[in-house]
Amino acid sequence: MILDYETLKLIWWLLMGVLLIGFALTDGFDMGVGILLPFIGHTDEERRIMINTVGPHWEGNQVWLVTAGGALFAAWPLVYAMAFSGFYLAMMLTLFALFLRPVGFDYRSKLDNSRWRSSWDWGLFVGSVVPPIIFGVAFGNLLLGVPFYFDDMMRPNYTGGFLQLLNPFALLSGVVSLLMIVMHGSVWLQIRTLDSLEWRATQVAKASSVALLIAFALAGLWVSFGMDGYVVSAMPAANSSFTPDMKEVTTQVGGWLLNYQQYPWMILAPAFAFLGMIGVYLFSHLSRPGMAFISSAVTLTGIILTAGFSMFPFVMPSSDAVNHSLTMWDATSSLLTLKIMFWVAIVMVPIIICYSFWTYRRMWRRIDVNFIRGNQHSTY
Incomplete structure (x- = not known):
């Protein structure tokens, strides 16, 4: 099988999308459970039920990240x-927040003490709520453009600051990301718990799906009419890697929507995202948790693909020097590196997916107080 350089670049853009979607679908629901832990688990036994719905899987889920x-x-x-x-x-904030998850899972039940367990519950909450917010804020800043440029020796220079990342659109993106995870975690609890805990998770799923629909629609309107999108106006004749300063880039209002005009099939991504949110609400209301979970997975996939399709081929646009923006064509590794990684992925990713499905199937059951x-x- 002969793969040319341009094809491999596109394949790795797609594979990065697969990895991000895999992370959102798997680690998303156990982070969602962690966020909801102090709020809908009214007793210690209920909180233990919630933790043990993700107990056998959370470590494996983080492998996607x-x-x-x-x-x-x-x-x-x-x-x-x-x-x-x-x-x-x-x-670093994300990393230190994630530190709280393994110790929270492992140490929470070591002592039969309410203050000890409550402290670790809040630790799990922090370790679960911080990453999705920061990831959403990061994606929001990617759409706005990141303040960096390359000097004459191709050394990258970042000119922004942490507080600059916390702009209104990025914060809205953080809210979208957080609501995605809360919805996904609550739907997971619907299919893994019983009685009052299942009922509370259902109410959260319905409320978060409506809130997510509103937030996602607002973000879409903002991208369409309230910010400049990046457009590649000219590419160098020799489209090689590590030459991000050789192309010409312009910005224009609604620029992130041009891909949907050129490739109309891409509109399926936001359409499925909205349909998935509606499905979560309806199936939760109808007590069909399995279908609600599928709808939630469709929503997360649709939102991530919407961001990817809108930015294509950009990976990290530059607000300081638009011509220095990084794209999937000029920011990649060498041909040999992409080839080796491709064959490793072809072998290992299906094995990981199959093994993950097998573990979920073997350990599948609803968890209640008696368990x-x-x-x-x-x-x-």
């Missing part, structure tokens, strides 16, 4: 370098 980070470093080194320069403090009481020392 690690894999996405590794793939970003290997496939788009310029983007990785600039992201860790510009978003360094935000990434917790009968397994006091073997559950979280």
